[in-house]
Amino acid sequence: xxxxxLLGGLIRLHILHHAAHEPIFGLGIIEELALxxxxxxxxxxxxxxxxxxxxGYINSSIERVAxxxxxxxxxxxxxxxALALAKTKVWELFRELFEVELSFSVAGKVGPQxxxxxxxxxxxxxxxxxxxxxxxxxxxxxxxx
Ligand SMILES: [Zn+2]
Numbered sequence: 764x765x766x767x768x769l770l771g772g773l774i775r776l777h778i779l780h781h782a783a784h785e786p787i788f789g790l791g792i793i794e795e796l797a798l799x800x801x802x803x804x805x806x807x808x809x810x811x812x813x814x815x816x817x818x819g820y821i822n823s824s825i826e827r828v829a830x831x832x833x834x835x836x837x838x839x840x841x842x843x844x845a846l847a848l849a850k851t852k853v854w855e856l857f858r859e860l861f862e863v864e865l866s867f868s869v870a871g872k873v874g875p876q877x878x879x880x881x882x883x884x885x886x887x888x889x890x891x892x893x894x895x896x897x898x899x900x901x902x903x904x905x906x907x908x
Pocket of ligand 1: 779795
């Protein structure tokens with residue numbers, strides 16, 4: 764499976780997210796997605812937009828901008844509901860994908876560098892928190908086997 768196929772759902776959600784905030788158009792969304800590292804050609808994007816429209820998640824209409832016709836897309840009520848559902852799924856997946864990173868920030872406002880800054884302004888190791896993390900991992904393994 765191509766990476767683009769794997770990421771297809773994320774790209775569709777990204778499009779839906781923006782169409783829920785304002786009318787979007789092809790070239791604009793290509794530029795927006797490029798900012799997030801997705802390089803899409805019109806030949807890839809338009810089938811995605813048409814698929815979303817066919818599913819009833821977005822509606823399109825023709826707008827005149829500086830004398831030129833432009834097709835713009837806006838979320839439908841069905842699309843809004845689908846987006847809300849998808850957001851709960853993305854949230855669940857996000858929490859699982861970043862379980863380790865999130866546990867650090869919850870445990871004591873520390874980043875990946877495993878240090879926290881004490882009241883005296885000095886950096887100190889957070890071995891206790893790391894140990895707790897390892898214990899947690901072990902208990903997950905035990906529960907599964
Ligand atoms: Zn975006």
